[in-house]
Amino acid sequence: MKRVMLAIIILATGTALFCALHNASAVARQELSVQRTAWQTQTQQLARLYLEKQQVSEHITESKQLFASLPPLPALRQLEQKILAGDSLTNLTAAESEQLLAELGFNWNTTGDYLIVSKKSLDGISYDAMNGEKLSTAARGTLAINAAETSAIESMTGQLSKVRSAWVKEHVQRTEPSGDVVAQYSLPPDYAFAQNQLAIYTNGIMNALGEQRAQWLQNHSADWMMAQGLFTSPDMSKIPKEILATLPSETYQPQPTTMTVKRYNSGNDLRMNYTLEQGGNSMNTSVNPWQPFPEAFSALFPGGWKDLAEREGFALPAEFNKKN
Amino acid sequence: MNERQSDFEWLQQFARAGNQNAFREIVGRHINLVFATALHKAGDAGGAEEIAQNVFGILARKAWQFAPDDSLPAWLHKTTLLESKSWLRGEMRRRRREQAAAELGTTMKTSDEQPAINALVPLLDEALLSLREKDRTALLLRFYEQQPLNTLGAALGVSEDTAQKRVQTALEKLSQFFQRRGYKTATVAAATAALQHTATSVSAATVSTVASAALQVAPPVLTGLSLWLARVATLTKVQTAAVCVMVAMVPVLWQWNEQRDADAQLNQAKAGLAAAQGEFSSLLTEKQRLDESAAHWDKALSTARAAAENREAMDQKFAAWKQRVRARLLAADYQWPDDLPFIRIPKSIVPQLAVRQPVAWPGTVRQEARELLGLSPAEREQMEAALQKHMATMDDLMNSDRFETNRTSRTHIPPDALASQVFGLPALGEAVKQSSDEMQSVLKTTLGNERWSMVQEELSYPGTDNLRSILNLDAGENGQELAVWVGERNGTPVAGYSWGDQITAISSSGLVLKFFLPDAVFPDGRSVEDQMGVAQLPPALTQPAIEWIRQQAVNRLQKKGDL
Numbered sequence: 001m002k003r004v005m006l007a008i009i010i011l012a013t014g015t016a017l018f019c020a021l022h023n024a025s026a027v028a029r030q031e032l033s034v035q036r037t038a039w040q041t042q043t044q045q046l047a048r049l050y051l052e053k054q055q056v057s058e059h060i061t062e063s064k065q066l067f068a069s070l071p072p073l074p075a076l077r078q079l080e081q082k083i084l085a086g087d088s089l090t091n092l093t094a095a096e097s098e099q100l101l102a103e104l105g106f107n108w109n110t111t112g113d114y115l116i117v118s119k120k121s122l123d124g125i126s127y128d129a130m131n132g133e134k135l136s137t138a139a140r141g142t143l144a145i146n147a148a149e150t151s152a153i154e155s156m157t158g159q160l161s162k163v164r165s166a167w168v169k170e171h172v173q174r175t176e177p178s179g180d181v182v183a184q185y186s187l188p189p190d191y192a193f194a195q196n197q198l199a200i201y202t203n204g205i206m207n208a209l210g211e212q213r214a215q216w217l218q219n220h221s222a223d224w225m226m227a228q229g230l231f232t233s234p235d236m237s238k239i240p241k242e243i244l245a246t247l248p249s250e251t252y253q254p255q256p257t258t259m260t261v262k263r264y265n266s267g268n269d270l271r272m273n274y275t276l277e278q279g280g281n282s283m284n285t286s287v288n289p290w291q292p293f294p295e296a297f298s299a300l301f302p303g304g305w306k307d308l309a310e311r312e313g314f315a316l317p318a319e320f321n322k323k324n
Numbered sequence: 325m326n327e328r329q330s331d332f333e334w335l336q337q338f339a340r341a342g343n344q345n346a347f348r349e350i351v352g353r354h355i356n357l358v359f360a361t362a363l364h365k366a367g368d369a370g371g372a373e374e375i376a377q378n379v380f381g382i383l384a385r386k387a388w389q390f391a392p393d394d395s396l397p398a399w400l401h402k403t404t405l406l407e408s409k410s411w412l413r414g415e416m417r418r419r420r421r422e423q424a425a426a427e428l429g430t431t432m433k434t435s436d437e438q439p440a441i442n443a444l445v446p447l448l449d450e451a452l453l454s455l456r457e458k459d460r461t462a463l464l465l466r467f468y469e470q471q472p473l474n475t476l477g478a479a480l481g482v483s484e485d486t487a488q489k490r491v492q493t494a495l496e497k498l499s500q501f502f503q504r505r506g507y508k509t510a511t512v513a514a515a516t517a518a519l520q521h522t523a524t525s526v527s528a529a530t531v532s533t534v535a536s537a538a539l540q541v542a543p544p545v546l547t548g549l550s551l552w553l554a555r556v557a558t559l560t561k562v563q564t565a566a567v568c569v570m571v572a573m574v575p576v577l578w579q580w581n582e583q584r585d586a587d588a589q590l591n592q593a594k595a596g597l598a599a600a601q602g603e604f605s606s607l608l609t610e611k612q613r614l615d616e617s618a619a620h621w622d623k624a625l626s627t628a629r630a631a632a633e634n635r636e637a638m639d640q641k642f643a644a645w646k647q648r649v650r651a652r653l654l655a656a657d658y659q660w661p662d663d664l665p666f667i668r669i670p671k672s673i674v675p676q677l678a679v680r681q682p683v684a685w686p687g688t689v690r691q692e693a694r695e696l697l698g699l700s701p702a703e704r705e706q707m708e709a710a711l712q713k714h715m716a717t718m719d720d721l722m723n724s725d726r727f728e729t730n731r732t733s734r735t736h737i738p739p740d741a742l743a744s745q746v747f748g749l750p751a752l753g754e755a756v757k758q759s760s761d762e763m764q765s766v767l768k769t770t771l772g773n774e775r776w777s778m779v780q781e782e783l784s785y786p787g788t789d790n791l792r793s794i795l796n797l798d799a800g801e802n803g804q805e806l807a808v809w810v811g812e813r814n815g816t817p818v819a820g821y822s823w824g825d826q827i828t829a830i831s832s833s834g835l836v837l838k839f840f841l842p843d844a845v846f847p848d849g850r851s852v853e854d855q856m857g858v859a860q861l862p863p864a865l866t867q868p869a870i871e872w873i874r875q876q877a878v879n880r881l882q883k884k885g886d887l
Contacts, residue, residue: 003391003560006561007564008570010569010572011572014568014571015572017572017579021576021579022579024583025579025583028583029586031590032589035594035597042600046604047606049608053610053614059621060618060621063618063622070628070632081638083645084641092665098694099701106598106653106666107700108697108772108774109700115671116653117688118667118691119664119666121691121692124680126678127677138677141669141672142669144658162812195426225749286734
């Protein structure tokens, strides 16, 4: 009986142990099954991911190759965009102007009898817009002033010159020569007269040409306007206030227009120079055949230096004879 | 070989080989024990013999079940008691039927001299059963089979002394049992006497009778499966335990191995899963990065394509704009274009147009001059290269020959000047003409005859702002000087200059001196050269002259605090 009990106990214990192990094993197998399923699923996902990664890599490589194969967009985009956007082109830089002229195919060799230039360059191009009381060829050419416009402007400037001549003859002041000064004439400032003349002129060209061309014409008529007495004082508007404050007040007060001709000896040669004080500016230069006679006084001396020399009784430098 | 082993061997011979002599030997060896036990239970010899026959009959049937460590005397004693109870129950039923219960008292005669022993006898078997099997076996062999101590020791597998001690110990336990049952006078001696009193000796005839009766119910000799089962049944406890352990351990070990294998596989699966998850995670990160990169490239491609398409549309629009502009500017009935940045002028009037300082140091063609000459970008580059080379040559020549003096020869310094300095250049010689010729040759080639003639005419005019002066074409034959001075005008410190060569001269009435201080800037942001009106003059003269004026400004304004 004891052996049976012993056997039962041992076998029962063994059975219990077996069951426990079997249970644990079953649990482990079950968990193993779950883990294997998860592992398998994960492996499949991994394989799929590898495939997707490879596909994405290939896609990127293709995109890069495709991108590299795209033709590069040339420059000039900013200027082109500005033009196409309808932006104002009045302030093109020098580089932009050059670029755009090249884009348009404009240069000396491609435009026949004409030349294409930027409006901005007109500010830096010097020419006399007025030749006497007529518009100069340069003014008519650059500003495309047609015959009707020319006629209207010249009619107005002719009238201004007549009025100016009468005023000069009426107001000129002569100083008796003395020493090296061989001639000295002066026109007193007349602010009201000048303003009236200026208003006639600016209104006349504005009506004939419009604002844009009238401004350029006026800019290039400064010498003529000065000579016609349209300015009685220098144009101080472009001088900075800091500098203006240091200048003496008489600098921008109405000034008389004065021409003073002096003579001097250079070695054995007789030489002359003249000083023209006009609109607050002073210009000193030599008297020679190539030097135009001051237009402010041309109404008095239509023949220029020769008329003046005859009137004042002095001899002109030898160069005048050589020229003749 | 002890008694027990001997009993086992005899029983094995009987059960496996059918050796009846072996069984008779067993009967002869233990008949006294069985008979004595049955006798004091049954109370008469006939009953005892019947019980003995039954007990040995049972032994004959179960002989195959005995193991070497089983105690046959103990088994016989216990079986005898059980058979005695069974026999007594049958006998009681029979006697009640015969109403002979009264005679029962005459069958059990007890000695009047031994009333205490007689009181113990009924409890004797219960007392024996309470003992451990080893102790019980020792008492049964010692008293019922009257074995001497040395034989007893051999039967128990111990020494004689040990056998004696075991008998003594068993007797003490027996007496203690009696005492616990209320027999306070039950001593070891009384227990011994009780055992001796119940012991008996059986005749050889009885032994033979019992043996023969038992053999009649004995099973046949074991063979085959029954023999194998008999062998199993005869295993000792240790062997049984060992067999059971082995039997149990095989599946357990197998299952343990299975579980361990499952654990190992599980760990492997977990490790594999973890590795796969880790790889998946890193791969996912990498793929996300690639996705972003792909999205970036897709967007870039899309943008580039859109830009290309947009560009194409813009190009078409721009081409149309250019065509319109060209048409308007080159039209026979050209009119001033208020809305265009360009105008058209006849080439015939170009000679009447002038550009002040058409070239600037170090050889840049001004925009106005460039456009009046209708230069293409390539022509401008060629022209500027030639101009820069010439101007650099002139600068080198002037810097090497420049001198400083206080005496003027071509310039005028106001008599009230506070300080003055004259920077002079002598005639620079043939090198100027060489450089000029080389430059003009390039210009002529670049421009062609029509434009070159205009430039050439410009080069022929003297004048401070003219091209001839700027390029210093007369510097080979004519010296020049730049005089600078510092003075006061209406109490304000001013600086002025006078420049002249043998042909022309220019001068400035003065600029406010404080604008020449190191940190000062002119209000309109223009350069000092532009402010002074000397930008067209050679830097070899203007730079040291301006530096002199700046030094004067520092000396006269900063040191005096006259700001």
